[in-house]
Amino acid sequence: MLLRTKVKAGVLLYALLMSAVFTLLLQFYLNRMVAAEGQHRAQITASQAFLMAEVTRDLADSSSGTVIFTQGRSSYKQEADKLNIQVQMDNGKEFSYLFHYEKQNKDKQEAEQSVTEDTEQPVSD
Template sequence: MWKKQKVKAGVLIYAVTIAAIFSLLLQFYLNRQVAHYQDYALNKEKLIAFAMAKRTKGKVEQESGEQAFNLGQVSYQNKKTSLVTRVRTPKSQYEFIFPSVKLKEEKTAKKEKVVTDSSNQAEKKKSEEKVEKKENS
């Protein structure tokens, strides 16, 4: 039948020890890879949320409002000191605070004021030049 061979215990213990060490190293490596992937996914989602908030900051037209994107929804409130944006994604919610943004209405009103002021100044200069020419003649 089968021949029975004697195996020394030292060889068996060595093989089991090496297998245990290898499995521990493999487990640590796999856990580290999973942690890196989770960290990457979280950073990617946060970066996308920040990009949506930044895009909303550039498009602010009212004191408060909402904007919808493919990957989430942004609501904002423009206060005196800051612009608070809340980004809702399917997995989580983020809040970003930016410096206060001037509304487009205020910007256009200031531009119109500057344009009218400069045109008034130009008209005054022309009328002054005409008066000086008449005096010199």
């Protein structure tokens, strides 16, 4: 009878130990999944903000202004050769982007020059 009680206690201790190890592994796994989901959401938000900034850059026609999107709003301010864009998402996060215009202005000027050169050439019969 004494041997039986010791065996039952050993099996019970082993079962408790295994359940504790399983619980720790499960907790670690669940915390890792929650962190990965948080990172995924943050990446999606940052990607949306960058796309909003790019669209704002394409739409910017004055020295400053605001563009409203379904996911948030963006404000831009044009300086000498830079465009500073502040994006505020609906969830409260804010992003700031700085775009340089030097190369784009040169490309536009070259394109305009090529168009005017093409139109100024005389037509031969």
